[in-house]
Structure formats: structure tokens, C-alpha cells
Amino acid sequence: MCQYCVEHGMGTKWYLNPKNLNLKKAWEDANIRSVLESLALGGPKALVETIATVNALVEELPYSKDALDALNKMAEGANGGQVIPLEDAIQILKTPEKFDMKIGLTYCACRKQWGGQNKLVCMHFEPFCDILKKSQGTLSKYDRYITADEAIDICKESSKEGLVPWVQWASMPNVIGVCNCDLPYCIVFRTRMLSGVRNAAIKSHYIAQIDPSKCDGCGGSPQCILACNFGAIKFSRLEQFSVVDPTVCFGCGVCRERCPNKAISLVDRESVEVAKDLW
Structure with missing residues (x-):
């Protein structure tokens, strides 16, 4: 915590x-x-x-x-x-x-x-x-x-x-x-x-995670990237799905609300080793 x-x-x-x-x-x-x-x-x-x-x-x-x-x-x-x-x-x-x-x-x-x-x-x-x-x-x-x-x-x-x-x-x-x-x-x-x-503005207790099996990259224009205020999401053109940088993510969940495929969830920050102390 x-x-x-x-x-x-x-x-x-x-x-x-x-x-x-x-x-x-x-x-x-x-x-x-x-x-x-x-x-x-x-x-x-x-x-x-x-x-x-x-x-x-x-x-x-x-x-x-x-x-x-x-x-x-x-x-x-x-x-x-x-x-x-x-x-x-x-x-x-x-x-x-x-x-x-x-x-x-x-x-x-x-x-x-x-x-x-x-x-x-x-x-x-x-x-x-x-x-x-x-x-x-x-x-x-x-x-x-x-x-x-x-x-x-x-x-x-x-x-x-x-x-x-x-x-x-x-x-x-x-x-x-x-x-x-x-x-x-x-x-x-x-x-x-x-x-x-x-x-x-302290970061939240959560980190956004994207399920690559559900993410299709929104046809090359990922809505999650447009939604993220903090520059925490990148799009892999090679793999055609988005990924979250947990060290940058504020865990607000706005990207989750914007995702049309429900591919994004929030997980406890403390469960992500590289980000658990990054507030």
C-alpha cells in the first residue's frame, strides 16, 4: 500500500x-x-x-x-x-x-x-x-x-x-x-x-494490463492510447496489440473504459514488481 x-x-x-x-x-x-x-x-x-x-x-x-x-x-x-x-x-x-x-x-x-x-x-x-x-x-x-x-x-x-x-x-x-x-x-x-x-497527484493503487488475446489494436488506431493521459501505452505494429508500461501507468482506468474489446483490466500495483513502489 x-x-x-x-x-x-x-x-x-x-x-x-x-x-x-x-x-x-x-x-x-x-x-x-x-x-x-x-x-x-x-x-x-x-x-x-x-x-x-x-x-x-x-x-x-x-x-x-x-x-x-x-x-x-x-x-x-x-x-x-x-x-x-x-x-x-x-x-x-x-x-x-x-x-x-x-x-x-x-x-x-x-x-x-x-x-x-x-x-x-x-x-x-x-x-x-x-x-x-x-x-x-x-x-x-x-x-x-x-x-x-x-x-x-x-x-x-x-x-x-x-x-x-x-x-x-x-x-x-x-x-x-x-x-x-x-x-x-x-x-x-x-x-x-x-x-x-x-x-x-500520487499514482493509484492499480496498474492497467492488456490481454493480447482480446486486443486487436482497434484497426491500427488504438483507443487506449488516445485515452491515456500519461503516455503509458504503446502500440506494437509487429504484434498488432497495445502494451502498458507499468512504470509509467497511473492506474486511472480511463483506457479500460475506452477499450471496445474489454481487453483492459486493473491489477493491484503491489502485484507488479517493477511498479509496486512507484507512487
């Missing part, structure tokens, strides 16, 4: 531990409350500043190990996330109702900033979504409360569209919601891919 599951999972994934999903309870902690308020009220402005910083620093990459360690530690205490497959997103979204927490639907700030798109694909839990109401007019504009079933349907449609689900924390391990985004828009994926800050 990943480092955070060992520390905060109590035998399960950190984001499925009910204790970490009770954001109302976490709100009682003044330090956590401060992080949530800072993120909700200052997040959109900080996003623009982060984008500018990332752009300015691209030519200076790679960061030193000490710099990366510091950035990862900073994200751990403030805001970060982990890529998850659709089935885990569904489990997470079923939990708020158990704690009498509402789910708030918001516009994706990343897509608004990078693509000028108003796309309602981000879902945050109460009381974080209530703080977002105070941020009307900002990039991550609050829209409305939705039910768990509505949230799950949004995730399912997003997955079909090729968006990657990821669970967001505000001061690890407090889960604040589930977002759906993709490259080139997603700032957390950009930060991970461009600068190597792991805690921006």
Missing part, C-alpha cells in the same frame, strides 16, 4: 477510511479549518499564481531532490491528491450521506483557466463546499448541492469522456472531494508531469 494508506488507512486505502471522510468532524480542528478556509477562499487565486509559477520554472527543471522533498511535504500539510479508478470514486461518493454531509458541485477551475470551459465535474464535501459559496465569481465557482447518485453519474460520464478521477485532500488525510480532469488542463497533473511533485 502507499505511504498514506499505511499511516492513515487502518487496513484500507486512506481515502476509504471512514474517519478520513468525515469532513464535518475534521472541521472541529482549528488547524484543519484554517487549511480548508485558505484553500476554498484563496485557492482560485493561488491556482492562477501556481500556473504562472509552473510556466516560469519549466526551463529551470528538474528540481533538486531537496526542493521536491520540501514541495511534497508542503502539499502533505495543505492540498494534494491521488489518482483513483471509477470504482473507488463511487465508494468515496457514497460516504458523505452516512455523515449527513452534502456534496457540492463546482466548476473545474483548471479547465476554466486553461481552456475557458465551464465544466461541472468537481465535487466537494460539506463544509468545504459551503466555504466555496463565498468564492462566487472565482474560477472554482460553486453551483449547487447534488445527491450521491448524481455525483456518481457525473463520474461515470466523465470517465466515458476520458477524464481522470482523483481524490483530493486538504491536509492529509482529510478527503474534501473527487475531481475529474485531464491534460492539458489539470494543474495537479501538469505539476506532477512537468515538475515531478509527487503529492500533486
Whole structure:
């Protein structure tokens, strides 16, 4: 399991531990409350500043190990996330109702900033979504409360569209919601891919595997390659099927949703020797 599951999972994934999903309870902690308020009220402005910083620093990459360690530690205490497959997103979204927490639907700030798109694909839990109401007019504009079933349907449609689900924390391990985004828009994926800050978007607990007996290469235009945000899939023209590089795969499962032959499955990351420690 990943480092955070060992520390905060109590035998399960950190984001499925009910204790970490009770954001109302976490709100009682003044330090956590401060992080949530800072993120909700200052997040959109900080996003623009982060984008500018990332752009300015691209030519200076790679960061030193000490710099990366510091950035990862900073994200751990403030805001970060982990890529998850659709089935885990569904489990997470079923939990708020158990704690009498509402789910708030918001516009994706990343897509608004990078693509000028108003796309309602981000879902945050109460009381974080209530703080977002105070941020009307900002990039991550609050829209409305939705039910768990509505949230799950949004995730399912997003997955079909090729968006990657990821669970967001505000001061690890407090889960604040589930977002759906993709490259080139997603700032957390950009930060991970461009600068190597792991805690921006930790890889999931899974690896995609392709059954060559079911894969026909989609007639030479593999849909899985088009779906993969992270460049983890290659097509063998000699063998006429696709293969996954487990050391690159984030285990989001979007390629699985796109495959017309159901040739792709997700396996536990720890079962793949070369990738089990690559988070």
C-alpha cells in the first residue's frame, strides 16, 4: 500500500477510511479549518499564481531532490491528491450521506483557466463546499448541492469522456472531494508531469494490463492510447496489440473504459514488481 494508506488507512486505502471522510468532524480542528478556509477562499487565486509559477520554472527543471522533498511535504500539510479508478470514486461518493454531509458541485477551475470551459465535474464535501459559496465569481465557482447518485453519474460520464478521477485532500488525510480532469488542463497533473511533485497527484493503487488475446489494436488506431493521459501505452505494429508500461501507468482506468474489446483490466500495483513502489 502507499505511504498514506499505511499511516492513515487502518487496513484500507486512506481515502476509504471512514474517519478520513468525515469532513464535518475534521472541521472541529482549528488547524484543519484554517487549511480548508485558505484553500476554498484563496485557492482560485493561488491556482492562477501556481500556473504562472509552473510556466516560469519549466526551463529551470528538474528540481533538486531537496526542493521536491520540501514541495511534497508542503502539499502533505495543505492540498494534494491521488489518482483513483471509477470504482473507488463511487465508494468515496457514497460516504458523505452516512455523515449527513452534502456534496457540492463546482466548476473545474483548471479547465476554466486553461481552456475557458465551464465544466461541472468537481465535487466537494460539506463544509468545504459551503466555504466555496463565498468564492462566487472565482474560477472554482460553486453551483449547487447534488445527491450521491448524481455525483456518481457525473463520474461515470466523465470517465466515458476520458477524464481522470482523483481524490483530493486538504491536509492529509482529510478527503474534501473527487475531481475529474485531464491534460492539458489539470494543474495537479501538469505539476506532477512537468515538475515531478509527487503529492500533486500520487499514482493509484492499480496498474492497467492488456490481454493480447482480446486486443486487436482497434484497426491500427488504438483507443487506449488516445485515452491515456500519461503516455503509458504503446502500440506494437509487429504484434498488432497495445502494451502498458507499468512504470509509467497511473492506474486511472480511463483506457479500460475506452477499450471496445474489454481487453483492459486493473491489477493491484503491489502485484507488479517493477511498479509496486512507484507512487
